[in-house]
Amino acid sequence: MVGYNEHNKSLVIIDRFNTNIYKNANMCILGTSGAGKSYLVKLLALRHRYLGISQMIIDPDREYARVCNALGGTLFKVGPSSTTFINIMEIRESSFEEEDSNDDENVSNRGFLAAKINKLHTFFSLIFLDITPTEKAYLDEKLVACYAKKGITFDDNSLYDDSLTEKISIKRRFRFAQQMPILGDLYELLKEDQKTEKLASQLRPYVDGSLKFFNNYTNINLDNKFTVADIHDLDDEQLAIGMFVIMDIFWDKIKEDRSQKKIIYMDELWRLIGSTGNSRAANFVYKIFKTIRKYGGAGTAITQDVSDFFALENGKYGKAIVNNSKLKFILQLEEEDVKILKNILNLSEEEEVKVQTFERGTGLFYAGKNHVAVKVEASPREHELITTDRRDLEMLKKKKLEQKKAQEEATAGVIA
CATH class of the missing domain: 3.40.50.300 (P-loop containing nucleotide triphosphate hydrolases)
Known part of the structure; x- marks a missing residue:
């Protein structure tokens, strides 16, 4: 609802996931x-x-x-x-967007690294606002090298750690978050090359400056x-x-x-x-x-x-x-x-x-x-949970204090 x-004061109720009515x-x-x-x-x-x-x-x-x-x-x-933290450099198994094959022998055909690098170019376009086509090509080269240093290549088999796969397990184990590169790894490669020093300078705040919270391994759980x-x-x-x-x-x-x-x-x-x-x-x-x-x-x-x-x-x-x-x-x-x-x-x-x-x-x-x-x-209970009106919040605060006081008095009465 x-x-x-x-x-006409009638209720307006929708089921947004009803594909018989809505295309999306x-x-x-x-x-x-x-x-x-x-x-x-x-x-x-x-x-x-x-x-x-x-x-x-x-x-x-x-x-x-x-x-x-x-x-x-x-x-x-x-x-x-x-x-x-969220590591933008992390490649996740669910990042593949086409019809995935269930055959692990064909995993090398999916193109995880190429897709991630393409997405990273979008991310860096928000940081390197005046990047030239030549600098973009150099950045691409450094990104490939950065993943290669972690053993990750365009062969998607490199993203599966067979040492983590139990002998009785059929499904191969994807690399852990801590086995991925972070922005700091890329920064080190950029600053070593004169052709990418400018990019390194612009990336530095995200590595060891005020924005270094972008330079860490993912540690959030999205299962809720x-x-x-x-x-x-x-x-x-x-x-x-x-x-x-x-x-x-x-x-x-x-x-x-x-x-x-x-x-x-x-x-x-x-x-x-x-x-x-x-x-x-x-x-x-x-x-x-x-x-x-x-x-x-x-x-x-x-x-x-x-x-x-x-x-x-x-x-x-x-x-x-x-x-x-x-x-x-x-x-x-x-x-x-x-x-x-x-x-x-x-x-x-x-x-x-x-x-x-x-x-x-x-x-x-x-x-x-x-x-x-x-x-x-909204119902009264829903309204309590979602209102941001100052008067409503003051009333809710007062109500909670009164409830707390009543509970304390009731507890004191039982003890007495």
């Missing part, structure tokens, strides 16, 4: 600051969790901790003070069905990089089991597909929205900066993601944002006015070809 129809389960949520985006997302996440659906959330504003804790989820932070990645401590310049690193590992997790339903929430996605992103990063995100359906998954794009969402290459990637989302929720927007969306969503004049005047928590909901004005509705 999403809420109720503003016109992707969703876009757009709305200005304070329109109710986070409230809606947290409510949807709660209800999807009730249904046993795995969910992964990228949280740039530290808004999902309370609901994560209430659901017994996993929350990890990526930032200067974090003790949890509700996982939140907190990137609040990253500054504006590093948010896109942090988002990409997390999206990369989430995407690999999504591909592990096609039979399991799962959703990835990408808050403030404009940072990768809009004005602060680039075409490589944006294309990576678009690819997720385009192909996630075949892995049993759904992407949810969330943003308050509509103009930035459609800023890169005349809105090419923003439009592609919107068009690849059969579900859309448009909360209150400013006039300029409505002008941008008018042609993309074929808004009528009446809808243009409505979107600008919606109250908080009310929006235009698109489900396939149908769209209707919907008021988001």
